[in-house]
Amino acid sequence: MYLNGEKKTVEDVLSVFAPLFEPFVPLVQGSPKHDGSQPGPGIRGPEHISLKIDRDGFSRDVHTHMDSSYRLKIGEHEIEISAGGHSGMIYAFSSLLQLCASEGGNGAGLPAMEISDSPVFSHRGLMLDVSRHFFNVSTVKKLLDLMVVLKMNVFHWHLSDDQGWRVESFTFPELNTISSRREKTASKSRPVGGYYTHDEIREVVRYAGMRGIEIIPEFDMPGHVSAILAAFPQLSCRGVHGPVPGDFGIFEDVACAGKDEVYGFFSTLLDEILPLFPGPRVHLGGDEVPKSRWKECPRCQEKIRSEALKDEEDLQAFFMNSMIRVLNRHGKTCVAWNEAFYSPAMEDSAIMQFWREDGGAQLSNTALHGDRKVILSDFWHYYLDYPHGMTPFNKTWSYIPRIPNMKPEDAERIIGIEAPLWTEYVPNEERLYAMILPRIFALAETAWGRKSPEKFKNVLRRLERLELMLARIGYSGTPVRKASPGGIRAFFQLFRFFVPISWSRFLGTLKELKREGRR
Template sequence: MKRMHKVLMFSLVLFPLAVLMGSCDREPSAVGIVPKPVDLKVHAGHFRLDSAVRIVLQNAADANSRMAVNYLNGKIKELLGSPLGIAEKKVRGPRIIMNVDSTLTFHPEGYEMKVARKRITINARTAQGAFYAFQTLLQLMPPSAGSPGIQKGMIRIPCVTVKDYPRFSYRGMHLDVCRHFFPVEFILKQLDVMAMYKLNTFHWHLTEDQGWRIEIKKYPLLTQIGSKRTEGEGFEYGGYYTQDDIRKVVKYAQERFIRIIPEIEMPGHALAALAAYPQLSCTGGPFKVRNFWGVEENVFCAGREETFGFITDVLTEVAALFPSEYIHIGGDECPKNRWKNCLRCQERIRQEGLKDEAELQSYFIKRVEKILLSLGKKMIGWDEILEGGLAPSATVMSWRGEEGGIDAAMQGHDVVMTPGDWVYLDHYQGSPKVEPVAIGGYTTLEESYNYDPLPE
């Protein structure tokens, strides 16, 4: 079963740990950069960051470069009390030089940064690479910078030379907001932390058996009914994001060079939608939004054309809200009992020449994939979607172990490794006697951090 939090492991970054490197001019015991850079050298001396410093934009007049600089300047304002001046020509005195040059042969997300006593020089091929250099620069500042009681107006940054680029193009974090709802303010903080550690993908799990969390204009009952459930002694639990909320979060993420991939679950994990629109089920309901864990028997009816009309309408609105080229459709844990006893589903199997209900799920997924392609989007799904074949553009997330990811890669698909035994953050990481309540399992911090998503 997918958990509430999942790190998508095309990354070695998991938690805020200081990583130290050797092979430097001096012992870098006071320098902690996460993730560990490709190359780090620590030199004698410090750069003095104060209000006299200027940021020089060199070949950086495009909107993304300015967005990155504005982010850095906002952080510096928080620390110093005022932002730095910005110039587009050479200046004298202490300065931070940002050079974004598309002709450089760097990795698109890579950078080189040298911190000297009088200036900091950053070279990158893209604004995103420069943004990650800024994150490294911020991590080089002492933890006490900007804290109450600490002198404002000056920060000492150690002199270093850093060369860095990512090992994987997809470095992400998954958050299930259906079983446990999180307000917009929490999501924004989550994005801030992701940016700090150079994660570039936020997988936003928006629909489930336990709640529907995204406003769909054409189907208002999804949030009027599907976003709420009855808990415990009868109190109502719920919440959802308006489309304006979604736009706010997407913009905030873009300013941190993070793409958001929404997840709309199907054909299983759909009870919240069926509680709102029971006519999309095999039995017709009625249903209540699920208030406990487990795999739900009631799923979208694969024999009703209305189901695919509904999915088309929902995905059309979702596609308009999220600029990411990907939409996640779930595809996991779909029991077949309702389909076996559904006259419409059995008729669909006969009409399409399918062997059984397993092939009916493959039929369902392929139809959804065509809908996404018509919207200019690519499909991502959990590793169950691999059964029955996919278009080459589909991406597979391997959550039940590594085998699904290996099979998908051998078939030519992009893969995101998310095996539960290593990267599910809602497992216990220590003794249950001293840790908060977890879903179960036992995965230590060391195991998660050291997981290599490339199987031997």
């Protein structure tokens, strides 16, 4: 076996790449028989495999500078893989694995073929909210394994929100003793608690890195900080706060942007935890920040006057920009949700994650200046926490990523797409995969790029095979045939999902869906 033209033992090469594919070994060992007897003979293919990393032979991804491109050639006697780097090599193996799993298993041979492959988008992301419900390291790793199969490369780890702070802190231990646990969940007395130790975070970062996956940690601020305020009420405008909430929604109490203490707290906290994350980007949230407390707060108003700011939106940009300077000190670039960009004062270097158009034209006018980059996570297509009755698979599949009212010349600002999974109503792994699968297939294929137009019924047939393959190694979600409900089935799913939350949200969603459908 050759790697970079150097003769290597099979063991050498396998020691690098085999551990990455260990969870998938059952797929190439042949299908288990229905009667439970020994698996079939497995895949038959060429006896030799040659691997070549060719850094000059492939161009790097424009925005992430990752090396995702590869060539895979299956001949009669040899499989040849060449790639621009580690990531490309992983994706080549991933393609080979899928070929083996679909063609093999019963002693069939691999078909002769040659593919040259590279992604359309540099950023192919999945977000997991571990605040509303906590997921342990093994669940996170299993999700990262799935991302390898789907050639996705960004794991956005939403580590803090109103309902829980999820990172060990030695500087502020109250974040773990108080902010990481709550007594109830959505009116039920079901406590939820947990946080990742520094060692666990390092382990996840290492595991992701080996799989060519960048981790973007998110520390949401200055809103969605109720869990932090439960331990440090002095950081709010009014200086008082209740326990970590178990209800969901948007809370009026946010971090006070007028107190120096608040700036000190968050920069000290970031200084402690940023070194755990070697990736180039950090998410600072910035979404859903009600301004009511700031409007009444003498300190916030004083800050607006003393810094000659226009209004509370400007104050938010002032706060975000202070935190961006902390990130910059650590060599990091900021990502934030689109509400952080209502003020034109927001730093040009910050990447906007667009999820929802609230301010109409205001957003595109103020946010898209300079060379601002954008990640698209459209609410109506990529939010995986809503039932298939609201966001059916076929809708996610046929969606072409765009910002509403975006000018054609702005298209190149889009560096990629990402599907968020918020977990208010996702308490366990079973539910997690029921929401992610199969819609994540649609996002992954849009992100990598579809090579040729395909009839939807052929898509379903192809994805059903992928579904079967994943089920064999423990990934079971919503069946792709049932993931595009319409009519009364969709209505019933919406009813079952929203009515226990609130009647008005149910009716409001129906109305919004109707309006959205007309666009």
